[in-house]
Amino acid sequence: MRLMEQIVSRENMMTAYRRVMANKGAPGIDKMSVEQLKPYLKEHWPRIKEELLSERYKPAPVRGVEIPKPGGKGKRLLGIPTVLDRLIQQAIHQVLMPIFDPGFSNSSYGFRPGRSAHDAVRAAQSYVAAGSRFVVDLDLEKFFDRVNHDVLMARVARKVKDKRVLRLIRRYLQAGLMMGGLITARSEGTPQGGPTTP
Numbered sequence: 256m257r258l259m260e261q262i263v264s265r266e267n268m269m270t271a272y273r274r275v276m277a278n279k280g281a282p283g284i285d286k287m288s289v290e291q292l293k294p295y296l297k298e299h300w301p302r303i304k305e306e307l308l309s310e311r312y313k314p315a316p317v318r319g320v321e322i323p324k325p326g327g328k329g330k331r332l333l334g335i336p337t338v339l340d341r342l343i344q345q346a347i348h349q350v351l352m353p354i355f356d357p358g359f360s361n362s363s364y365g366f367r368p369g370r371s372a373h374d375a376v377r378a379a380q381s382y383v384a385a386g387s388r389f390v391v392d393l394d395l396e397k398f399f400d401r402v403n404h405d406v407l408m409a410r411v412a413r414k415v416k417d418k419r420v421l422r423l424i425r426r427y428l429q430a431g432l433m434m435g436g437l438i439t440a441r442s443e444g445t446p447q448g449g450p451t452t453p
Contacts, residue, residue: 258417271345283337316431334446366453
């Protein structure tokens, strides 16, 4: 089965639906809540699935919201996808994560299956117990705002061969950002806030 068929499979979509419902989250630009998703899907899923398989699906722009960074160090821009796009992104994430995760560093804990912030703290405690004395705090400032779409897609294409999935990911990257009622196109960067951002 090709990747896009795996993404839209009933089992994968049901798992994605349960995750989106559990995560709750604010509505996107269409103002649809997670509680409104099930009745919407009952009526529209066959059409949406066909659009995904035939490359006609167009993601909605994300709703831009600025939130304060921890420690009062400025603001971070979040992009809140519509609940439908969160569902589709979660389904994509579930299929792609097993492909990409084995290549990640064993010292990486963020957004990894079976790993948590608590695991990272335990690892740090073991380094201290082993005699390590230095901590390096590293933040790639504005990293997500500056991601080059072409470079990112070339890297993803090394492991993802289904062109429909690649084109859908690029559409998500370029879907646009709505702030103050205005939609701006995106030629670089990926707004933090959706399931596929990590």
